[in-house]
Amino acid sequence: MSQKLNTPKGTRDFSSLELKKREYLLNVLKDCFKSFNFQEIQTPSFENLTTLIGKYGDDEDNLMFKILSSGDKIKKADIDAFKNNKLSKFSNSLSDKALRYDLTVPLSRFISQNLNDISFPFKRFQTQLVWRAERPQRGRYREFLQCDVDIIGESNILHELECIKVYDSVFNRLGLPKVDLRINNRQILEGVSKLMKLETVTEIASVLDKTDKIGIDGVMKELKDRNLSDDSINLLKSLLDIKGTNQEKIENLRTIFDSNNIFLDGVDLLDEIIDTSQKFNLNNLNIKVDLSLARGLSYYTGTIIEVSSPKEYEIGSIGGGGRYDDLVQKNNPKLSGFGISFGFDRIFMILDELRLFPNELNSSKSFLFLNFGLELDSILSYLDKLREKNITCELYPSNVKIKKQLDYANQKGIDYVVIIGDEEVKSNIFKLKNMKSGSQSSIDISNLLSEIESIS
Amino acid sequence: MSQKLNTPKGTRDFSSLELKKREYLLNVLKDCFKSFNFQEIQTPSFENLTTLIGKYGDDEDNLMFKILSSGDKIKKADIDAFKNNKLSKFSNSLSDKALRYDLTVPLSRFISQNLNDISFPFKRFQTQLVWRAERPQRGRYREFLQCDVDIIGESNILHELECIKVYDSVFNRLGLPKVDLRINNRQILEGVSKLMKLETVTEIASVLDKTDKIGIDGVMKELKDRNLSDDSINLLKSLLDIKGTNQEKIENLRTIFDSNNIFLDGVDLLDEIIDTSQKFNLNNLNIKVDLSLARGLSYYTGTIIEVSSPKEYEIGSIGGGGRYDDLVQKNNPKLSGFGISFGFDRIFMILDELRLFPNELNSSKSFLFLNFGLELDSILSYLDKLREKNITCELYPSNVKIKKQLDYANQKGIDYVVIIGDEEVKSNIFKLKNMKSGSQSSIDISNLLSEIESIS
Numbered sequence: 001m002s003q004k005l006n007t008p009k010g011t012r013d014f015s016s017l018e019l020k021k022r023e024y025l026l027n028v029l030k031d032c033f034k035s036f037n038f039q040e041i042q043t044p045s046f047e048n049l050t051t052l053i054g055k056y057g058d059d060e061d062n063l064m065f066k067i068l069s070s071g072d073k074i075k076k077a078d079i080d081a082f083k084n085n086k087l088s089k090f091s092n093s094l095s096d097k098a099l100r101y102d103l104t105v106p107l108s109r110f111i112s113q114n115l116n117d118i119s120f121p122f123k124r125f126q127t128q129l130v131w132r133a134e135r136p137q138r139g140r141y142r143e144f145l146q147c148d149v150d151i152i153g154e155s156n157i158l159h160e161l162e163c164i165k166v167y168d169s170v171f172n173r174l175g176l177p178k179v180d181l182r183i184n185n186r187q188i189l190e191g192v193s194k195l196m197k198l199e200t201v202t203e204i205a206s207v208l209d210k211t212d213k214i215g216i217d218g219v220m221k222e223l224k225d226r227n228l229s230d231d232s233i234n235l236l237k238s239l240l241d242i243k244g245t246n247q248e249k250i251e252n253l254r255t256i257f258d259s260n261n262i263f264l265d266g267v268d269l270l271d272e273i274i275d276t277s278q279k280f281n282l283n284n285l286n287i288k289v290d291l292s293l294a295r296g297l298s299y300y301t302g303t304i305i306e307v308s309s310p311k312e313y314e315i316g317s318i319g320g321g322g323r324y325d326d327l328v329q330k331n332n333p334k335l336s337g338f339g340i341s342f343g344f345d346r347i348f349m350i351l352d353e354l355r356l357f358p359n360e361l362n363s364s365k366s367f368l369f370l371n372f373g374l375e376l377d378s379i380l381s382y383l384d385k386l387r388e389k390n391i392t393c394e395l396y397p398s399n400v401k402i403k404k405q406l407d408y409a410n411q412k413g414i415d416y417v418v419i420i421g422d423e424e425v426k427s428n429i430f431k432l433k434n435m436k437s438g439s440q441s442s443i444d445i446s447n448l449l450s451e452i453e454s455i456s
Numbered sequence: 457m458s459q460k461l462n463t464p465k466g467t468r469d470f471s472s473l474e475l476k477k478r479e480y481l482l483n484v485l486k487d488c489f490k491s492f493n494f495q496e497i498q499t500p501s502f503e504n505l506t507t508l509i510g511k512y513g514d515d516e517d518n519l520m521f522k523i524l525s526s527g528d529k530i531k532k533a534d535i536d537a538f539k540n541n542k543l544s545k546f547s548n549s550l551s552d553k554a555l556r557y558d559l560t561v562p563l564s565r566f567i568s569q570n571l572n573d574i575s576f577p578f579k580r581f582q583t584q585l586v587w588r589a590e591r592p593q594r595g596r597y598r599e600f601l602q603c604d605v606d607i608i609g610e611s612n613i614l615h616e617l618e619c620i621k622v623y624d625s626v627f628n629r630l631g632l633p634k635v636d637l638r639i640n641n642r643q644i645l646e647g648v649s650k651l652m653k654l655e656t657v658t659e660i661a662s663v664l665d666k667t668d669k670i671g672i673d674g675v676m677k678e679l680k681d682r683n684l685s686d687d688s689i690n691l692l693k694s695l696l697d698i699k700g701t702n703q704e705k706i707e708n709l710r711t712i713f714d715s716n717n718i719f720l721d722g723v724d725l726l727d728e729i730i731d732t733s734q735k736f737n738l739n740n741l742n743i744k745v746d747l748s749l750a751r752g753l754s755y756y757t758g759t760i761i762e763v764s765s766p767k768e769y770e771i772g773s774i775g776g777g778g779r780y781d782d783l784v785q786k787n788n789p790k791l792s793g794f795g796i797s798f799g800f801d802r803i804f805m806i807l808d809e810l811r812l813f814p815n816e817l818n819s820s821k822s823f824l825f826l827n828f829g830l831e832l833d834s835i836l837s838y839l840d841k842l843r844e845k846n847i848t849c850e851l852y853p854s855n856v857k858i859k860k861q862l863d864y865a866n867q868k869g870i871d872y873v874v875i876i877g878d879e880e881v882k883s884n885i886f887k888l889k890n891m892k893s894g895s896q897s898s899i900d901i902s903n904l905l906s907e908i909e910s911i912s
Contacts, residue, residue, distance in 0.1 A: 011500030035843035037850040044467030068522040119867030158853040387491035397614040411575030
């Protein structure tokens with residue numbers, strides 16, 4: 001009975017103060033998305049497994065929180081699978097739903113379900129929780145808020161650029177320092193892997209994508225351990241070593257790929273995005289071509305982007321996105337998607353660390369009427385009138401010692417206490433005590449509402 | 457592959473228009489809660505089963521969405537239990553977490569985990585999703601938003617009255633017609649059941665609580681089927697038949713209970729609440745003593761209340777609450793809780809049906825710049841400046857036939873299209889077409905920003 005109760009691993013409670021800050025950040029994001037005329041949708045917290053499974057990759061499928069079948073459905077348990085240690089099959093026999101793993105697959109389901117009511121290009125935003133059974137780390141939780149902006153329609157680089165501009169506008173509104181937005185695309189990665197004599201880029205994607213953590217030498221070492229040929233490894237090293245401007249990197253790729261049109265299409269696309277981006281007046285982003293960027297290759301089919309945290313407070317990437325054709329095309333041929341995510345929790349940490357949350361978050365004042373056991377009528381009518389103006393106020397609920405009432409006010413962070421006891425009633429005044437400064441003033445009772453309103 | 461994808465049973469997607477209305481309702485609730493100085497908290501979507509199980513009753517425990525253990529934990533499956541058809545035991549061996557069933561038990565866990573940081577009375581509000589594996593019905597879903605206000609501290613009728621006043625204020629702000637708030641308490645129900653020679657009121661609670669649906673005669677019939685004595689049934693009937701004012705009903709109970717102090721305490725409590733409520737200036741509530749109100753008796757230990765929907769649109773109760781000592785006392789002796797819930801979806805349906813959503817929800821205008829394939833620079837800079845003022849605007853992303861672009865505008869509900877083609881550029885004007893009225897005007901291009909700002 002006296003067992004200590006806790007939040008489940010990797011999850012959090014939020015206090016009122018944290019929620020005010022989260023609400024501020026969320027509102028900046030939403031206001032910005034709306035100004036671009038993205039339209040909000042919300043989808044259920046869980047989806048049918050048929051909607052989710054097989055969209056992300058096997059590792060990701062295992063990180064989903066599945067919902068246990070209830071009632072008689074649990075009789076479908078595949079006991080043979082359990083006995084043969086086929087745990088994944090056993091698990092699938094016990095569940096037909098799972099919590100959202102991201103917001104993109106639910107979006108794809110939403111589009112397929114509402115195809116006739118949607119006008120394309122469909123620009124939607126969605127800010128909802130997602131759940132992943134990963135090992136919790138600093139800034140990474142099992143339940144977290146995902147903030148996504150996607151454009152579904154024909155493949156068009158203006159969609160890439162509009163989303164990049166959304167990043168820029170949000171960071172600008174938040175007052176963040178300038179950050180790097182790294183960009184690459186799958187065709188280029190496929191080209192590189194072909195030159196390396198690999199079947200597909202997914203063979204080296206997970207290693208390559210660690211370049212900014214373990215460095216080029218670290219990547220080389222890991223690839224050696226995988227028995228890749230020295231020729232392949234050296235070729236990759238020479239590509240990753242290329243320094244210079246985006247334009248220089250692009251020209252270099254053109255030389256290397258000169259005989260292969262498909263890979264060159266990838267280079268052209270990158271070139272066009274970089275070139276057009278200059279018209280978009282980006283204030284908070286440095287766009288950087290980065291051949292080592294190789295994330296999300298189980299679903300990204302074209303452009304890939306990732307936003308780094310500012311140098312002033314480095315905590316890994318704070319956003320990322322890409323073009324995905326297959327996720328929507330499976331249900332809706334001809335539709336292509338491009339979308340980006342904001343790393344809400346990490347951006348929150350940066351704002352906190354760099355003191356970028358506005359001071360006004362706590363500017364509205366709160367008032368506590370002390371309880372002296374007098375008749376309730378007049379105090380209740382004051383409370384009514386103040387609350388109608390959305391002024392935060394309350395009456396201490398019992399006539400206990402004043403010290404206890406003041407302790408309550410202090411602990412709760414009340415700004416002012418209102419004192420109306422016998423003495424005050426007799427002399428037609430009330431006293432107002434500023435709990436932060438300790439100063440106290442006596443004011444004519446007829447001015448109570450106007451006085452409180454003026455300082456609230 | 458071409459299988460039709462759907463939302464899971466009992467869950468919903470929300471469109472942008474529905475979300476605007478939901479946001480309005482949620483903001484009215486939250487603003488009101490804040491004006492009473494309730495403090496917001498949020499808790500994780502799932503809790504450990506040890507926190508949840510045994511708090512609501514067996515039926516409710518079976519309606520929880522449990523989360524299937526992942527990884528190796530699933531090896532703990534109790535196959536013997538499965539073979540012996542002990543499905544509940546089998547199910548519990550496969551799960552150690554479940555989705556929130558309500559917001560009260562998580563609150564109790566929150567308090568026990570943060571006891572030293574909380575100042576009592578702790579007034580908290582929480583508006584988050586909850587999940588129940590019930591059969592979906594009109595206005596009842598498997599995933600729905602719960603909006604709760606609770607006061608935890610000493611037992612004090614001012615807490616009951618403050619929550620009743622919160623109902624009143626919210627309904628007033630929403631412009632709802634006056635509704636009935638029915639009130640009863642557990643002590644009185646225990647008294648009645650004792651007079652009926654029953655062990656405890658829970659024996660008849662579920663039948664009694666159906667009185668407003670099946671009528672007194674219906675209740676009598678069901679109790680007869682359960683083989684209750686005629687004496688018992690007639691006694692109950694005589695109590696339920698009592699008409700008159702709250703005061704008359706209370707006097708009647710006093711007469712009946714005259715020799716039992718515990719039951720009389722219940723009557724006194726009710727009397728005091730009714731009496732004190734008159735000082736609270738309730739505009740939107742009729743408080744009605746109702747002996748048939750017998751909900752939530754697996755956790756309510758004192759006062760019980762329920763709010764009916766308005767006569768103008770009857771869809772059952774739109775809120776309810778009560779005093780619960782055991783939920784918090786198990787972990788925190790001496791603390792008592794009183795709390796209320798708002799039926800968000802039903803209140804939403806009433807606002808929709810009675811046309812109480814404000815017209816201004818859609819008052820901000822949206823603008824689409826048609827795409828004539830001209831240079832992007834100047835249009836992008838217009839978009840930037842408009843978006844900085846949170847004006848909703850966008851550029852059609854490709855230079856396709858104008859009819860297709862206008863179709864997009866119409867389908868998306870765009871208010872105005874902005875026309876800047878070759879001709880307009882030459883004559884230094886732009887055209888603004890009102891998509892609702894069809895009217896079109898030509899305006900000097902130097903006034904573009906001010907003109908759009910003035911009508912946005």
